[in-house]
Amino acid sequence: MAQDKSPEAKTRRPRAETPKGFRDYFGAEVTERKAMLDKVAEVYHRYGFDPLETSAVETVEALGKFLPDVDRPNEGVFAWQDEDADWLALRYDLTAPLARVAAQFRNDLPSPYRRYAMGPVWRNEKPGPGRFRQFYQCDADTVGAPSVAADAEICAMLSDALETVGIPRGDYIVRVNNRKVLNGVMEVAGVLDPANPNRFATERGIVLRAIDKIDRLGETGVRALLGEGRKDESGDFTKGAGLAAEQAEVVMAFMAARRDSGAATVARLRELVGTSVTGGEGVAELETIAELLDRQGYGSDRILIDPGVVRGLGYYTGPVYEAELTFEILDEKGRKRQFGSVSGGGRYDDLVKRFTGQSVPATGVSIGVDRLLAALRAKGRIGTDTAGPVVVTVMDRDRMADYMGMVADLRNAGLRAEVYLGNPKNFGNQLKYADKRQSPVAVIQGGNEAEKGVVILKDLILGAQIAQNATLEEWKDRPAQVEVPRADLVAAVRKMLAK
Amino acid sequence: MAQDKSPEAKTRRPRAETPKGFRDYFGAEVTERKAMLDKVAEVYHRYGFDPLETSAVETVEALGKFLPDVDRPNEGVFAWQDEDADWLALRYDLTAPLARVAAQFRNDLPSPYRRYAMGPVWRNEKPGPGRFRQFYQCDADTVGAPSVAADAEICAMLSDALETVGIPRGDYIVRVNNRKVLNGVMEVAGVLDPANPNRFATERGIVLRAIDKIDRLGETGVRALLGEGRKDESGDFTKGAGLAAEQAEVVMAFMAARRDSGAATVARLRELVGTSVTGGEGVAELETIAELLDRQGYGSDRILIDPGVVRGLGYYTGPVYEAELTFEILDEKGRKRQFGSVSGGGRYDDLVKRFTGQSVPATGVSIGVDRLLAALRAKGRIGTDTAGPVVVTVMDRDRMADYMGMVADLRNAGLRAEVYLGNPKNFGNQLKYADKRQSPVAVIQGGNEAEKGVVILKDLILGAQIAQNATLEEWKDRPAQVEVPRADLVAAVRKMLAK
Incomplete structure (x- = not known):
């Protein structure tokens, strides 16, 4: 990680932005x-x-962009001079x-x-x-x-x-x-002379551009450009190839x-x-x-x-x-x-x-x-495997080892799974987190469930939109959930995912 | 492709080299x-x-490298100034x-x-x-x-x-x-004072470096560095943490x-x-x-x-x-x-x-x-799928469509295959090519074979080193080859690859 202890670092915060024209790609x-x-x-x-x-990185020389008279080449490439004064570029x-x-x-x-x-x-x-x-x-x-x-x-x-x-x-x-x-x-x-390839270059340029515009201008428009020229709707005149x-x-x-x-x-x-x-x-x-x-x-x-x-x-x-x-x-x-x-x-x-x-x-x-x-x-031909992970919630932070054990069981069975690693105090935040992660299933085990040796599985896809501030009790009342023995966790999650 | 018609491009050829310290990765x-x-x-x-x-590309500001007094930052990053005078860096x-x-x-x-x-x-x-x-x-x-x-x-x-x-x-x-x-x-x-974290910084640096050297210096050497200091074999003295x-x-x-x-x-x-x-x-x-x-x-x-x-x-x-x-x-x-x-x-x-x-x-x-x-x-845990393609050789350039048909059959069956696309005149070059491609099987069909409706398959792995200048006839005499009906091409190649 970058560390900087210089005075400037303390007085002015850097902007958290990509350079203009650059972007990040997520998930x-x-x-x-x-x-x-x-x-x-x-x-x-x-x-x-x-x-x-x-x-x-290539040398500017190898890329085939030759330096103009100005101090640095800025014609479409990102370039800089290295310590030997050679120009390099992306x-x-x-x-x-x-x-x-x-x-x-x-x-x-x-x-x-x-x-x-x-x-x-x-x-x-x-x-x-x-x-x-x-x-x-x-x-x-x-x-x-x-x-x-x-x-x-x-x-x-x-x-x-x-x-x-x-x-x-x-x-x-x-x-x-x-x-x-x-x-x-x-x-x-008659606009290309094999014996003198440079002759008629201007005319050929106009012909090429005219051909390229056939879809937009139609046959009449292209004919005009091949001949004397064409006046468009705004009255502007484009000289033709003659x-x-x-x-x-x-x-x-x-x-x-x-x-x-x-x-x-x-x-x-x-x-x-x-x-x-x-x-x-x-x-x-x-x-x-x-x-x-x-x-x-x-x-x-x-x-x-x-x-x-x-x-x-x-x-x-x-x-x-x-x-x-x-x-x-x-x-x-x-x-x-x-x-x-x-x-x-x-x-x-x-x-x-x-x-x-x-x-x-x-x-x-x-x-x-x-x-x-x-x-x-x-075409809807993409986006099959973007499902979020099963989220194991944390009801009792002292039993983190239990929750991580559940996650390990799920992962070892090849299922994508996480334990909630933020501050577990506000259970609503854990549900919001699961929502943001597009989690298909949440796993819950409070003290009562732990005593009984069971876990609650909540089908988040079936349950659709979770109320932002639902309490745990309100949430537990919803239909799309099941209570299963802890030993059946993996099989029950699999079943829920297969629906 | 880069095109440059400037006079310089004609008078001096660019060097075909990566910049110093960069490399390419092949296959x-x-x-x-x-x-x-x-x-x-x-x-x-x-x-x-x-x-x-x-x-x-990031802004130098976001990367956390702050510009020194000099014209450009050159401390470990590749950086340049964009058109708005902002510093960008890789x-x-x-x-x-x-x-x-x-x-x-x-x-x-x-x-x-x-x-x-x-x-x-x-x-x-x-x-x-x-x-x-x-x-x-x-x-x-x-x-x-x-x-x-x-x-x-x-x-x-x-x-x-x-x-x-x-x-x-x-x-x-x-x-x-x-x-x-x-x-x-x-x-x-006694080399860290929680109330004054900067105190003893030098001593702690020496302690850290000493710990890091335990494998090389052994217990005695580290003890010396923790104390007054250590003289190495060459007589050089390193001051200790005291x-x-x-x-x-x-x-x-x-x-x-x-x-x-x-x-x-x-x-x-x-x-x-x-x-x-x-x-x-x-x-x-x-x-x-x-x-x-x-x-x-x-x-x-x-x-x-x-x-x-x-x-x-x-x-x-x-x-x-x-x-x-x-x-x-x-x-x-x-x-x-x-x-x-x-x-x-x-x-x-x-x-x-x-x-x-x-x-x-x-x-x-x-x-x-x-x-x-x-x-x-x-550990020899890598390099399984680096096999070259089956190479279909070209005996008669007028029958390229036949050879490409063979390649298409092989590819459609999921096999990696190519037709030789260089100048087919020198058959030896085609064999050298197959060798360089680490091809497992070469397919040959001259006029005689075409008339009979067969192809010759040459097992290049079994045949091991092909003599660089062997003639077609010498090469055909070798044992590791079979003649099969054209219709059986895919099945026969599969069989040869499976060996």
Whole structure:
């Protein structure tokens, strides 16, 4: 424990608060997340992925955030200078540390290296409602596998993981797209020149953002953004990409390319990318992924080739995938809406190259732990084992050994149990305590009961709300209680819990 | 993934290294620790303790480290200033955050509040061999329980936890002492004046250090330190506490006060503390603890009243306890020695008082996670489920869908399995990979086998060391392999794994 005898400590009390944007997790919040992550880990393990736990602290250099001119880097990470003047920082995701590990241990790790990681990451960003500066991520990546079989595997694993934690088939869909297909479409639309990749970068940015807004703006709105631009209801004008009608048509057709089967979607995409080499590669990769998944029994009710997936495409170099929960919830305004995305990932290059100069292909997925937990809560799929302990009350403080003996018997039988350890004088406080603990059963033994060799068991669930200030006598009169021989304590409690 | 297009990123490669004093944990290192902590958590849960996960980051103010005059606090914590100029730091233990939580949520938490916490803590200290700047702690504390029944409960829980993770009864002992008894003995010895507690502080420091050295210096050495002083083999002189012979006798008697039973030890201690009020209180507390534990069946083979426990006494205000592993291991020089302490704790005041001004009694224990893991490894009690996956090799890259189908069948049957996802051209690399993965079984299906509808299963454990550059043909000739129909893949792998 921290002790401080300095004069300041006496004159001013510290504030008992977490730093802004941080929070604590209590009881069921901890165990429910843990139970979910344990199930995910079990699936990852079965798929041959190995756990990796990197340190929370990395060098800023390894994280890949380079210092600006200012005194300290404050761009989204928590960073400080150590005694050797090196900058250290808390990891902001689990991918940057994987890159460092893959480079540092490249001679020791199996190749390909399948790893999963679960743990907190930290972001030095403005906190907001539901947005914290420390939160959990749960990632799985395969490093060193050039084949899209690795991408297909991760999609299958994601599907299995969602079902294993409690999202039923039909309530989720994993959508797969390919960055290369989009690039091929961009080529055909005349906004990507393979010989000069930087040309039309601004236009492509506008096109990407327009595609991403299809749900909100509809076809007309997106067409306007692909062309000259769009005026919204407030009269504000957003400049468009300046595409001619036939160019825009290519992009619109891409967005509408999804067909009933993966094979049909792939065929349509092949038409759209025309002679683009990159586009053709992308389509072939999607075709392979679809075939591999189909052969393993993952039909389009679980994993779908869907050109509509663009989120985060900018970061990826090949296949991208996203898991969406399709059931409806009520939003904060009481409107029905789909739960939405809980996980995403894809293939990225240059993971290890930053460190070693050698390109290493990699693909991986990240599950939004808090989002998925919220979904499970919304579906009522969580919260089974949050029952409080049996509480043994203390009627006579001189007989604490008797009460602790009862607790020991219950615990040795595998039952969760406690003796009341506060001041036993006010019995009402003991009942309030049991209530706060969500205790299912209270055990009572006063002097009379002790003489008779019995205990009273009070069914607190059946008895429902205990009056805050009921006296012991009033309380004993209630129906939901039984008197049993002390020797039958464990069996009687078991019986009451089983009801 | 971190992307950086700045010129510096191109000219200089970052070093792929953890910061000094940090490390990564791979595979079994992660799962073995997790398995151990899961078992501990199960015991804590049964005892009614609730999990608490506080944020890794706290305000320096709440942690109780006060800023010195220098620009930044660097005394053992990793700290930095946030955008509002507040100092933040990584927690250095799990007790200081508990103090903050107990104060911040005092109106919401049950009282007494039993909580456990498991997680990393960070120390900005010089790293050394086996000493890292991030390591795990595993704590359980009861806040708000004045009765020593709470201390007895934690001793019992510690005993249960050790046995549950795999330390057999007889291989550990939980020793219990009381700071108040030692203070009583100091009073009787004339080095503590209740009316003027600061008097004789230097002498008491020397006495404490002398007691702590009994194992190394023996009775004669300690007597010398209690008296005028001691000259060691090198001729260096250590000044003693200056106690007269009869004063020293009291201290020596205290160290030798342990008897065969808790009751006898308590009786001897009662003689030693004489009329000291504090000492009498301490003896009564030990007596209560011994009685409570005895009544729950924890005999002196598990939990022992032992005046010899002094480690860390300075931090505590009442009962203290320590779990020691009594089996022998070989030290780095090949000498036999007892494994030693893996856990310690005790009762402390002023936990919440710093924040609220109100005194809240608390008692708790911390398990040294890495020490206990090392003990379990030394006893061969760990490492059961670290088997690698079944590896399905790729003989024909065009039939990847077939291989992934095999893997899917194995996984759906609950078996850990992978397909080789690297470049399949060099078959030797696939065997090396399986070797590195500690794979128990490799599955092979070339064109001939595919035509016949069979697969070859290679028992890699039986086959032991695979020659690094064996050709496929040489390898097939080895005895430990079978050819089975593709339809029997799962059953045949199961059979091979069961051997």
